[in-house]
Amino acid sequence: MRHIAVIGSGPAGYYTAEACQRLWGDVVRVDIIDRLPVPFGLIRSGVAPDHQSIKGVSRRYEAVALTDNIRFVGNVTIGRDVSIEELRGLYDAVVLATGAPHDRKLDIAGAELPGVVGSAALVGWYNGHPDYAELAPPLAGPGAVIIGHGNVALDVARVLAKAQQEFAGSDIVAHALAALDAATIDTITLLGRRGPHQIAMTTKEVAELNDLARAAPVIDPADLPPIEDDAQLDTGHRKVMAQLRAYAARGDSPKPIRIVFDFYAMPVAIEGGDRVQGVRVERTRLDEDGHAVGTGETYTIPASLVVSCVGYRTPPIEGVPYDDSAGRFANDEGRVGPGLYAVGWARRGPTGTIGTNRPDGYAIVEKIAADIGEGGGKSGRPALDSLLAERGVDVVTFRDWQKIETAEVAAARADAPREKFTTVEAMLAAREG
Incomplete structure (x- = not known):
């Protein structure tokens, strides 16, 4: 069994998870970790609100998220709740898909x-x-x-x-x-x-x-x-x-x-x-x-x-090499260090379209497969669950997100698809139904 952690639930993160699934099938488990209780990153928070056709790509990511070997792990902050070094010890590969959300x-x-x-x-x-x-x-x-x-x-x-x-x-x-x-x-x-x-x-x-x-x-x-x-x-x-x-x-x-x-x-x-x-x-x-x-x-x-509107930067993460001039993680074609990778804007900087992240995600998974070979087999998901439970982290699952989404849809104006919750507290409360 291969255990992969993906940090960030935007397009780059979900395309990477999809590529893992296509390559390894039932012998991979992918945990997509995000600091917010809601997924989809740039699709939810970066695409213009009047470009709903573009936001529709989230349905593709939802199909990936609802499979048994892909899991959304929301409301988990890297550096506060768990460190990159800890994740490297638990997973066969850790992929940084954090995008470039800072100005x-x-x-x-x-x-x-x-x-x-x-x-x-x-x-x-x-x-x-x-x-x-x-x-x-x-x-x-x-x-x-x-x-x-x-x-x-x-x-x-x-x-x-x-x-x-x-x-x-x-x-x-x-x-x-x-x-x-x-x-x-x-x-x-x-x-x-x-x-x-x-x-x-x-x-x-x-x-x-x-x-x-x-x-x-x-x-x-x-x-x-x-x-x-x-x-x-x-x-x-x-x-x-x-x-x-x-x-x-x-x-x-x-x-x-x-x-x-x-x-x-x-x-x-x-x-x-x-x-x-x-x-x-x-x-x-x-x-x-x-x-x-x-x-x-x-x-x-x-x-x-x-x-x-002069560009974006990837926020640094403690312990991860960073290219300050480029505003992204330092990497060699996606390889950051042993067992640590970057994909999407976190790898190449804020260039390309949403669709550009698909081939990027698939290419990174090919590199991971080459590096892992026939190895793998770290503790992965169960060990992360145990660690987060021990630290009292309130993890949000994709099923929880669906409850949040249902509440947003129910709160929508007559001419809108949803009314988004704008605080983490409101999101977590909506999860309770």
């Missing part, structure tokens, strides 16, 4: 001012993550600045701009829905250091701005390169450019909220006294290598809210 620091003056939030925090707030339920972002000012030109920045802009009725069918939490409904932001500026040809947005996300009830995208035609230059792009990016050109051709819109794409714009400081009042920006140009360099021309964009 990369915005390294400019004023970044610590109230009103500056990271995208992980803001997305966690409107998705009901317990770590961010009390965030209370300032939405009463006229302007918001989003730093970044990727899909996450677009998600944030879209959520800030939507009218309440446009969230029908989403699982945005009630506290965020109420706060957004009362918001007075009328200009949302997306800052990007480079130009339209360098943005990291996909066609679907850009096109979603086309259908907003009270907001319209604003693009300066002068920022667009000559149309013949689009030929050098791949097919997907050419479609993005076609959409951006269509937005630029529209000119002014009567809609009350403007989503402004500010290209060749590098934030150099957050301005304000006891709170954010604006973002000082330097105009850029591209050098011969395609890098953004400052021109010396600066201007200020008024804002009460600044959202930094």
